Amino acid sequence: MPRLPKRVKFRKEMRRVRDRKATKGNYVAFGDYGLQSMEGVWLTARQLEAGRVAAQHFLKREGQLYIRVFPDKPISKKPLETRMGKGKAEVEYWAARVRPGTMLFEIGGVQPDLARRALLRVAMKMPVRCRFVGRRVTV
Amino acid sequence: MKKTVNLAATTRDRLGSRYSSRVRASGGLPAVLYGHGEAPLAITLDAKEATRHINSGGRVFSLAINGAEQIALLKDLQFDYLGDTIIHADFARVDLNEQVEVKVHVKLVGEAVGLKSAGAVLLHPASELTIKCRVTGIPEEFEVDISNLEVDHSIHVREISVPEGVTILTDPEAVVATIHMKKEEAVAEAAAAEGAAEPEVIREKKPDAEDAKAGDKKDAKGAKDAKPGAKPAAKPAEKGKK
Numbered sequence: 384m385p386r387l388p389k390r391v392k393f394r395k396e397m398r399r400v401r402d403r404k405a406t407k408g409n410y411v412a413f414g415d416y417g418l419q420s421m422e423g424v425w426l427t428a429r430q431l432e433a434g435r436v437a438a439q440h441f442l443k444r445e446g447q448l449y450i451r452v453f454p455d456k457p458i459s460k461k462p463l464e465t466r467m468g469k470g471k472a473e474v475e476y477w478a479a480r481v482r483p484g485t486m487l488f489e490i491g492g493v494q495p496d497l498a499r500r501a502l503l504r505v506a507m508k509m510p511v512r513c514r515f516v517g518r519r520v521t522v
Numbered sequence: 523m524k525k526t527v528n529l530a531a532t533t534r535d536r537l538g539s540r541y542s543s544r545v546r547a548s549g550g551l552p553a554v555l556y557g558h559g560e561a562p563l564a565i566t567l568d569a570k571e572a573t574r575h576i577n578s579g580g581r582v583f584s585l586a587i588n589g590a591e592q593i594a595l596l597k598d599l600q601f602d603y604l605g606d607t608i609i610h611a612d613f614a615r616v617d618l619n620e621q622v623e624v625k626v627h628v629k630l631v632g633e634a635v636g637l638k639s640a641g642a643v644l645l646h647p648a649s650e651l652t653i654k655c656r657v658t659g660i661p662e663e664f665e666v667d668i669s670n671l672e673v674d675h676s677i678h679v680r681e682i683s684v685p686e687g688v689t690i691l692t693d694p695e696a697v698v699a700t701i702h703m704k705k706e707e708a709v710a711e712a713a714a715a716e717g718a719a720e721p722e723v724i725r726e727k728k729p730d731a732e733d734a735k736a737g738d739k740k741d742a743k744g745a746k747d748a749k750p751g752a753k754p755a756a757k758p759a760e761k762g763k764k
Contacts, residue, residue, distance in 0.1 A: 390722045404603035419604065444641035444704045484603040492644040520577055521627045521650050522599050 385428035387477045388455050395471050396457050405484035411518045413449045414491030416498040422511040425478035426487070428454035434488060434505040441501045446493035451486045452479035487513065524662055527580045529572060531555075531587045534564040546609065555585065555594055557614040563587070565613075573608050581624065581660050583613065595622055595657060616657050623691065624660055625650045628682075628698055632669030636701040642673050643704050648696045651679065655688040668699050676700040 402423040411417040420426075431454060438448050460475035461467075481487065488505050490498040499515050506513040534545065534552065542552040551569040556562040565587060575583070576596065585592045594613035602609050616622060627650050636642050651664060664682055671677060680694035 388721045390724055392724050394723050406603065409603055410601070410605045421604075445643070447643050447645055447704075484605070491646075516605065518649075519601065519605055520579075520599070521625050522596055 385432045385477070386454060387428055388453075391455075391457070394457065395459050395474060403482055405482040408451055408486055409484040411486060411489055411516060412451075414447065414489030414498075415493075415518060416491075416495060416502065417451075417486045417489040417516050418502040418505055418509075418513050419516050420481050420485045420487055420509070420511050420513055421483055422481075423483050424481045424511045425456065425458065426452060426454070426481045426510070427458075428477045428479075430508060430510060431479060431487075433508040437504045437508050438488065438490070438501050441504050442490070442493065442497070445497070446501070447491045449489040449491070451489060452481060454479045456480055481511070486516075524579055524581060524660075526582045526584050526593070527575045528584045528586065529567055529575070531565040531567050531585045533588060534566050537564055542610070551608065551611060553611040553613060555587070555592065555613045555615060557616070560615065567611070569608075572611065576608060576611070579662055582616070582657055585613065593618060593657070595624070618656075618658050620657050621654055622657055622660075623652060623654050625652050626661055627663045629663045629665050630668050630699055631665050632667045634668045634671040634701060636671055636673040636675065639673060639703075641704045642701050644668070644671075644699065644701050646697075646699045648679060648692060648698050651682070652691040653684070653688050654691055659685070659687050661685060661688065666698055671699060671701055673701050673703060 409419070431450065431452065435448065435450060442448065454477040456478045457474040458476050458478050459472040461472040465472075487509065488502060490501060493501070495517075502513075502515050506515075531553070534541070545552050545566050546569065549569055550566040551572045553565050553567050553572075554562055555565055565585070567585075576599070581596050583594050583596065585594050593616055595616045596611065597614045598612035599608050600610040601607065614622075628646065628648065630644070630646055634644060637644055653661075655661075661684075664684070666677060666682060668677065676697045677699045678694065679690060679692050679696045679698055682690070682698065684690060
């Protein structure tokens with residue numbers, strides 16, 4: 384089941400700019416390996432869920448999967464064959480704001496090879512180019 | 523403990539993001555050296571060499587700044603938006619006998635007993651420890667043996683043995699490694715399905731309650747304004763017919 388917020392302040396939201404580079408959430412923080420987006424996109428709740436299912440089915444009950452983004456942006460869409468105007472349309476789906484560099488998924492507690500193969504399957508479900516990354520150097 | 527790494531550095535006169543970009547474009551790494559009550563000094567390192575030493579775990583550097591030697595501790599790094607390339611480094615002036623606070627990575631070694639059962643997941647929440655030690659005695663990493671770790675058991679920071687002269691500043695009760703059984707996926711999906719509906723809008727007035735309230739007010743107002751024997755007001759629908 385795709386995820387969506389429990390409570391929101393406003394039902395609809397403006398579109399806003401989406402292709403700025405990530406300045407936060409752009410490194411592996413919880414797991415050992417991560418899947419990083421190389422492009423900006425509004426990642427829909429369905430796409431995110433497809434990625435989660437792909438990873439869980441592959442990992443079975445091994446490892447811990449972390450989803451680093453949440454679809455909290457309501458995207459509205461006018462119905463087909465509708466004239467313009469008459470106010471903003473109803474919410475069609477929910478999306479996560481993803482910038483180039485955003486970490487989408489992380490995996491912990493598994494061998495690097497298994498993590499790579501699991502995240503490769505997730506990457507196939509993503510609408511953007513992604514890459515497999517490890518943890519940064521500790522300072 | 524890793525050996526002190528020698529790096530050549532030159533001072534920078536022109537500061538700011540534009541000049542730093544030019545330094546990077548010419549193969550340099552902008553850095554700053556501060557501490558010990560002296561003025562901060564903007565320096566440039568060779569990017570390739572500095573990155574190689576930093577990525578291989580180098581912490582203490584001997585910087586040759588225009589010929590003068592200075593021992594410095596790597597304090598902070600800035601990365602680009604993809605987290606690959608180091609774009610700036612912070613160094614602190616130190617003496618070799620000085621006590622410093624640093625973060626050290628924790629490495630888990632051994633095959634845990636608890637991991638043999640299906641659904642067991644090994645987690646290490648505290649993957650790095652903050653320690654206090656002498657500059658010359660900074661450990662490269664702490665090795666923690668998890669071979670006796672069972673399901674629902676944890677290894678805490680207090681259980682880690684450290685070399686002499688090293689004090690751990692991280693909370694002693696923090697969990698370094700733990701094994702827990704993973705929940706069934708079906709349970710999680712059922713829980714997700716339960717909450718799947720339209721989200722509740724904060725501070726949105728409930729339409730039914732509002733209408734009822736408004737209706738009551740209107741009636742009350744109408745009753746108050748209406749004079750005895752006066753005609754009732756025309757309905758909006760009748761107005762529209764014109």
